[in-house]
Amino acid sequence: MGRSVRLSNRKQSNTLGLTVIYSLLSIGLIFMIFPYVWMVLASFKIPAEIYNRFLPTQFTFEHYQTIFSLGTTGSSHTFIKSIFNSLFVSSITTASVVFFGAVTGYALARLNFPGKTFLNNFVLFQMLFPVVLFLIPRFLLMLELGWINTYQGMMAPFMISAWAIFLFTQFFKTVPQTLIDAARIDGCSELRIIFKIILPLSKSITMIIAIFTFMAMWDEFLWYLIVTKDYNLMPLSVLLGLYTRGEYSSYPGILTAGATLLTVPILALFFLFKKYFTEGITMSGIKG
Amino acid sequence: MQMLKRLIHGIQKRRFTELVGYGLVAPYVIYSLVFWVYPFLWGLIIAFKKWNIISPDKEFVGLDNFIRVIQDPLFWISFKNILFFMIVYIPLVIICSLSVALMLNRIKILRSFFASGYLMSYVSAGVAYSIVFNLLFAGDGLINSWLGHVGITIPWFSDPRIAMASIAMIVVWKFMGYYGLIFLAGLQSIPKSLYESAEIDGASNWTQFWRITIPLLNPSFIIILVFAVMLSFNVFTEPYMITGGGPLDSTQTFVMQIYHQTFTALHAGYGSSFAILVAIISFTFVFVIRKMVERDISYG
Known part of the structure; x- marks a missing residue:
């Protein structure tokens, strides 16, 4: 009886531990991929929204058009x-x-x-x-x-x-x-x-x-x-x-x-x- | 007669494989002589000469260049900046990557998903992520506009006191997944039985971590420390792209100095002795760190 209580306690603390681990890993992952996501979004934003809005209100291809036609x-x-x-x-x-x-x-x-x-x-x-x-x-x-x-x-x-x-x-x-x-x-x-x-x-x-x-x-x-x-x-x-x-x-x-x-x-x-x-x-x- | 024939045949065959061997290594040997040995020796020689690349005269000046490097305030400023970089970078990257590795080692489901997620930053090109972080952490950038909601703004790259630390931080972003995988491989090579017997002896998780995990991760620590130290001495792209060495020379590095001296100011001899001193200093650091940290581990 005592043993099985201990085991189930252990199981509970394990699940709790795993939940914490998965949450921490997920938060960390967001930090890791955030710069990529921001970079791609920014490249499609209108200039006014690049610095201070994370999600764009409108998409534009103008930066890519400019970059592809750039010449010296x-x-x-x-x-x-x-x-x-x-x-x-x-x-x-x-x-x-x-x-x-x-x-x-x-x-x-x-x-x-x-x-x-x-x-x-x-x-x-x-x-x-x-x-x-x-x-x-x-x-x-x-x-x-x-x-x-x-x-x-x-x-x-x-x-x-x-x-x-x-x-x-x-x-x-x-x-x-x-x-x-x-x-x-x-x-x-x-x-x-x-x-x-x-x-x-x-x-x-x-x-x-x-x-x-x-x-x-x-x-x-x-x-x-x-x-x-x-x-x-x-x-x-x-x-x-x-x-x-x-x-x-x-x-x-x-x-x-x-x-x-x-x-x-x-x-x-x-x-x-x-x-x-x-x-x-x-x-x-x-x-x- | 028969025996002599066999002997001759044997020698011929051996000569033939030797020739094949030489033929196969020949490109490497010639290439190394031209693009490695020759520049290596030349670099040593011009370090003792005064030469501005354009003019034909190369005056032998003895140790003059080395003395001038040591007297150059920018040499010491760069050295100080790199030490500051290391003091921020090494502990931070080790804590982050070891935590990731310990967590990855605990989970089974989605492990490779998370591992590759954390590794994604490692493949970003220096120029690209420098651009991204420069804009993100700009004075009026997104991070500061978010921080502004709680009433703070941080001049990440424009305050000379923290600019180098900010650069160290973005390099942590790039490399923590990479080092994390090295730690994970180290963790997986530790025999489970050690933890089981520690468990039976009643050792707490904390004790197990300090008495088993950390000592047995020693080889991984060595590799990561050596990588991190070499990286610190070679920092170039990030400060070149983001701060240009400023503000107030707070992000000047050795490689930036060598680049500037040789390719802007055209002091080839001076740049060469600078590079030699940097190589000697980085070797010394690696050597001392190995001596300090390396432990002979054996178990089983």
Whole structure:
């Protein structure tokens, strides 16, 4: 009798606890998504309502119309071009990081050659150094190569990533050797082994590397700011940043429309590939 | 004869896989030499030179640049600002993300819904969320007009005493879900049996939290502290976009200084020695924090 009373008490306090937890989590969640909701609503509001009304009384597309037709002297649709620039730079870099990451990771995990240990250590060594050390000399290198204001210049520092090589190397060590041997007996070249056998088995690590690289490139600001001077070549992040600090600083409608355009693609990517985002972060938490 | 043939064949085969190996790592090696090793060394060299990028002469000045950085009041102002940023950012983000993780760890229904909800802010681009918060927290923005109903307005980004704290706060918004997931992974790796035996011994929830949860989360704490410290030393986009380093230099950061010195004032040598000092300081911080916080945990 006493025991069952205790149990039901416990159950009650558990339900109470859970109610509190769910309420707190929900309140927190509202705070987390509020800036997004406000941003999207603001981009459709008439200017008078942006600052001091949360819900708009009327919708307008004028900010998007303005932003899409914005041009600079001698050219038009600068904003649309910048979206293209961002997509172009981010996709090429992502493909390159995955390709060279997989190839190098395979060699470092599965082949034996003198100097391998050194290279493995070098990959770790590279990951230690902060970007800030490289800003200036890399900029000077771009000057020397004549790559200021070019796509190559924007992408050069990001084309091969030590972080991706490290993750691929770790993961490829777990692929069974028999699969590789069987493929070799069938006369597969090493490149075919990597891309037809190993990568399909490593789908989740590949997706994690691709998604995080794409996101980082889309979000990149400082390097693009340093190497691009021509408005028509700028990725969206820099163009929007310069507009915000420059001539459009007092047009909140245009700015929130721009911010929405910068956010929506990555947010879409996030909802499509939630699983890999979570997995990637959890992995960094375990491995460090 | 047969054996010799096999031996030669074996050597050839080994040579072949070695060649394949070198072929596969060659792009990485060449790329690293050009875009990593070369700039790395060059950065070290120009730190000892006086050079304005445009002129061809690069005068060797020894430690002059480093001495000038240390004497630069803006170096110390930036340092102070970053320390202030850390003092606000690190405790706040740890409390928020750990609370979220503890709550997520307790629930079963809707866990992944809430987890991805809290992670949404992490994917927002620096420029975009800087714009949004700058408008939301503006002097006459929505937040202040709401606060106005209870008779207060806060000059979030325009009061030099709190501008950096406001920036730290919006960075907390961005990263608390991310750190929360790292904590959650840490919580889930703690064996349930530890809590069960603590329960039998009559330990209260509070005791369990401080004696089991916190010590066994040590690896997660280390990762998050290292991430947070590195992030603090690299803050750039938010102050660049929102305050431009003001008011009264209260949101100047190291990276903003390096950017300004090199790409506006064209002092490449000076900027380079600035960057080296910043790297040394951030390494020291990470090292000290690891030494202070890292514990060898073992159980089972």
